[in-house]
Amino acid sequence: MIPYRTIEETDDSIETLYEIQKSKFITHLRHVDSEEDARAFIQSMKKKYFDARHNCSAYVLGESADKQKSNDDGEPGGTAGNPILEVIRKNDLTNVVVVVTRYFGGIKLGAGGLIRAYSHAAVLGIEAATVLAMTPFIQLNEVVSYDLLATVEHWMRQKEIRSLEADYAENVILHLLIEPANLEAVKAALTDLTAGRAALTTGDESLIAIPADS
Structure with a gap:
């Protein structure tokens, strides 16, 4: 058997908030066991925050963490989904999906600023979870x-x-x-x-x- 790290299963998703330059980044994450569950969770967040500018996401699945996917959802390529995915990887987590919702505050952050903001938002979410x-x-x-x-x-x-x-x-x-x-x-x-x-x-x-x- 292959040991691995994941987050605790909960009835509700974990939620954290990060604000910078008037933009709000709301992070939700939860334990999932399949791509179907991950996609369903992402869609549920998009439905809940339908009025947000972006709902960016990433997930990692499998005991070997061999299934990985990220989505920028309209942000410049590589500035949102991949930074979220990298945070999941750096924490050696699998069977987890993370969605970061952004409400644009009117001030552009630039590519570097977006990468840092989405990364930090994902870190806050994982820090709020119980890692197993x-x-x-x-x-x-x-x-x-x-x-x-x-x-x-x-x-x-x-x-x-x-x-x-x-x-x-x-x-x-x-x-x-x-x-x-x-x-x-x-x-x-x-x-x-x-x-x-x-x-x-x-x-x-x-x-x-x-x-x-x-």
């Missing part, structure tokens, strides 16, 4: 007796081991989430901690969303 690192984890299932449970749970807290909800029956089944590179070390540590009394089985690998550091 989609990280590969392997589920490690551990069957332990109740007399060992407190010891194992204490160790898990110390090591900051993520886990799913446990199953409680005759014994306890803990479902630990371990990064692949740490799997063997964790198995060895648990075997030592429980003096070999824990039954360990390896489950499926999946991508888990965790808050990104930056």
